[in-house]
Amino acid sequence: MSYEDLALHTDKYQINMMYAHWKNGTHNNIRVFEAFFRKNPFKSGYTVFAGLERIIHYVNHLRFNEDDIDYLRMQDEQYDEEFLNELRNFEFTGELFCVKEGTVVFPNEPLIRIKSRVFEAHLLETALLNFMNYQTLIATKAARIRHVAENDQLMEFGTRRAQEADAAIWGARAAYIAGFDATSNLRAGKLFGIPTKGTHAHAWVQDHDSEEEAFKRFAKALPDQSILLVDTYNTLKSGVPNAVKVGLMMKEEGKSLKGIRLDSGDLAYFSIQARKMLDEAGLHDTVIVASNDLDDDVITDLKTQGAKITSWGVGTQLITASDQPALGGVYKVVAKYENGEYVPTIKISSNVEKITTPGYKKVYRIINTKGKAEADYIAMEDEVIPEKDIKLFDPVHTYKNKVVSSFTAEELLHPIYIEGKLVYELPKLEEIRQYHQEQLKLFWPQHLRRLNPQEYFVDLSEKVWKTKNDLLEKYSL
Numbered sequence: 001m002s003y004e005d006l007a008l009h010t011d012k013y014q015i016n017m018m019y020a021h022w023k024n025g026t027h028n029n030i031r032v033f034e035a036f037f038r039k040n041p042f043k044s045g046y047t048v049f050a051g052l053e054r055i056i057h058y059v060n061h062l063r064f065n066e067d068d069i070d071y072l073r074m075q076d077e078q079y080d081e082e083f084l085n086e087l088r089n090f091e092f093t094g095e096l097f098c099v100k101e102g103t104v105v106f107p108n109e110p111l112i113r114i115k116s117r118v119f120e121a122h123l124l125e126t127a128l129l130n131f132m133n134y135q136t137l138i139a140t141k142a143a144r145i146r147h148v149a150e151n152d153q154l155m156e157f158g159t160r161r162a163q164e165a166d167a168a169i170w171g172a173r174a175a176y177i178a179g180f181d182a183t184s185n186l187r188a189g190k191l192f193g194i195p196t197k198g199t200h201a202h203a204w205v206q207d208h209d210s211e212e213e214a215f216k217r218f219a220k221a222l223p224d225q226s227i228l229l230v231d232t233y234n235t236l237k238s239g240v241p242n243a244v245k246v247g248l249m250m251k252e253e254g255k256s257l258k259g260i261r262l263d264s265g266d267l268a269y270f271s272i273q274a275r276k277m278l279d280e281a282g283l284h285d286t287v288i289v290a291s292n293d294l295d296d297d298v299i300t301d302l303k304t305q306g307a308k309i310t311s312w313g314v315g316t317q318l319i320t321a322s323d324q325p326a327l328g329g330v331y332k333v334v335a336k337y338e339n340g341e342y343v344p345t346i347k348i349s350s351n352v353e354k355i356t357t358p359g360y361k362k363v364y365r366i367i368n369t370k371g372k373a374e375a376d377y378i379a380m381e382d383e384v385i386p387e388k389d390i391k392l393f394d395p396v397h398t399y400k401n402k403v404v405s406s407f408t409a410e411e412l413l414h415p416i417y418i419e420g421k422l423v424y425e426l427p428k429l430e431e432i433r434q435y436h437q438e439q440l441k442l443f444w445p446q447h448l449r450r451l452n453p454q455e456y457f458v459d460l461s462e463k464v465w466k467t468k469n470d471l472l473e474k475y476s477l
Contacts, residue, residue: 007064007090008071010126015072015079017122022083027119030337032360034110035128037329038353041140041321045453046443048143048436049103049111050135050174052416053426058127059092059417092120093420097413099363100427102139102177102436104443105412109363109376109458111329113413115337125331133327134167138174141321143436144296144450145314146179148303153311155197156183157291158319171319177432184313192429199261199289205232211239215246219257223250227259227289230274235265240274247283259287259311267292268305275308287311295322296450335360342381346471357460359467364409365442366390373442374404376412379461385409392459395468 021027040047064072064087072079072087094116105111112128114121146154156175162168165187172180172188182197183189189196200218208214211233219226228246230239240260247257260278262270271288278286290302290309295317302309316322334356335342344358360381366374375392379385390409393401416424427435446454460468 005061005063005065005068006058006127007062007068007087007123009058009130010123012075014122014126016077018087018119019077019079019083021118021122022086023080027086027117029118030115031118031121031333032335032337032342033114033121033125033331034334034361035112035114035132035329035331036108036110037133037136037327038107039328040107041137041324041327042144043451044140044144045447045449045456046104046106046140046143047136047327048139048178049099049105049132050101050139050177051131051133051170052098052101053173054131054135054170055098055112055128056416056422056424056426058131059096059124060422062090062092062123064088064090086119090120090123091420092124092417093117094120094417095415095419096417098416099412100414100432100435102432102439103412104436104439106376106456106458108357109378110361110413112331113361115360121333129329129331131170133329135170135174136329137321137324137327138171138318139178141295141318142175142178142180145294145299145312145318147448147450148296148300149312152309153182153287154180155289155311155313156180156185156318157313157315159185159315161316162319167319173429175318176429177436179433179436180314194429199227199229199259202229202232202263205229212242212245215242216249219246219250219255223253223255224258226250226257227261228257229261229263231262231264231270235262235270236273236277240277243286244277244281244283247278247286248281251283257283257286259289261289261291261313262309263291267309268302268307271302271308272306289313291315293317300450332356334358344467344471346468346475348472348475355472357464357468358471359464361464363412365412366392366404367408367410367442368404369406371442372444373456374407375457375459377409377459377461378464380463380467383461383463391462392457393465394457395460395465398465 069084097113099111156172159168169188172183172185173192176194182195184198188194205214215228228243230243243260250257267290288309289311291313294314335344342360346358347356361378362381364377366377368374388405390404447456
């Protein structure tokens with residue numbers, strides 16, 4: 001797998017801050033940054049993390065080439081040559097911890113934690129957020145679609161509507177992690193090992209003198225993989241009847257028509273009528289595939305109407321996350337290493353939701369004896385979690401609290417880079433996909449439902465809570 005040079009895949013102010021640190025001699029200061037998001041997308045009760053593989057490839061290949069240096073030399077800032085030489089020798093030497101891809105995650109908990117020279121931490125911000133925000137958004141949308149599709153087949157059909165080539169392939173991968181079964185994108189299939197599926201276009205039918213002839217020729221060319229698009233002219237008067245003719249012809253030859261595809265019109269009504277026609281002809285194994293601007297809302301409605309569709313091709317609404325086109329993840333400094341210790345830092349805002357949680361921290365998932373997650377628990381890195389009787393309380397309404405006596409604590413942030421060296425073995429995509437399914441089992445259905453989900457709590461340790469409130473009091477005007 002090859003990846004283009006991405007050193008300049010960043011915002012200019014990152015380079016300017018790096019330069020200012022270098023000019024002031026502070027570029028080697030150690031800082032701790034966290035990436036997180038403030039609100040679940042799609043009014044969902046949870047989010048599905050994705051993007052780590054892309055991040056690893058980015059960090060592994062992060063180098064400034066001579067073209068990059070020449071381009072920076074031409075900027076209005078007139079960077080010193082010594083600084084450009086510093087960039088020429090750039091490499092990541094820090095620590096990166098991250099949640100696993102496929103993890104079910106929630107607002108305001110660290111998903112990526114960077115501890116490094118501030119010089120390095122600034123450069124990583126833009127690209128990390130770009131990869132995390134997009135893939136996590138698509139994985140979450142895909143998970144919502146999988147939830148309503150239940151056991152039906154889901155195919156990702158979004159390439160032609162994606163925002164460029166990278167979005168198409170990484171979006172397909174994110175969808176596969178969250179439960180989609182296949183993609184139409186052959187490059188994504190080749191790069192990641194995702195199963196690929198495809199039918200044919202209306203152009204194939206239009207290229208023949210008759211619809212029946214088009215279907216026959218397609219079935220002859222692909223006798224084991226024929227799914228016929230039946231809405232080029234008239235779905236019920238010609239499309240389905242002609243598909244039935246071809247299906248019966250194939251049956252006589254010892255083959256079977258794999259499916260028909262509906263791409264327009266009243267999908268519920270057409271699928272019900274088509275199912276009757278197929279069944280009456282004895283083509284019980286021929287499935288009905290639907291496409292045409294599908295998403296979790298449309299699929300839910302169609303199932304409510306009794307649609308006989310068991311395979312869904314989902315494109316535009318998934319790959320563009322049309323009902324929420326951005327996750328809004330952020331990257332904030334939370335601690336400074338000074339005089340041998342980590343000093344918590346906080347960002348205060350008149351918008352309460354933008355106030356950060358300070359400190360060099362870790363995250364646990366508290367799982368009760370029934371195997372269900374009680375809450376996520378954010379603690380300082382040097383804290384030892386109690387073996388029993390852990391107190392969980394709402395960080396805002398602290399009177400809402402409970403003590404969990406028997407539990408296991410699963411740490412969510414895993415070491416990816418230590419001292420600049422990759423220490424994490426990337427799992428196979430099938431393993432990530434299976435891990436995601438296991439993650440879903442940790443949560444009650446009330447947390448996972450599509451509409452009006454029950455809130456899942458992310459709690460702070462008493463030490464983290466006290467640190468935050470002390471800094472709020474210190475810096476409030």
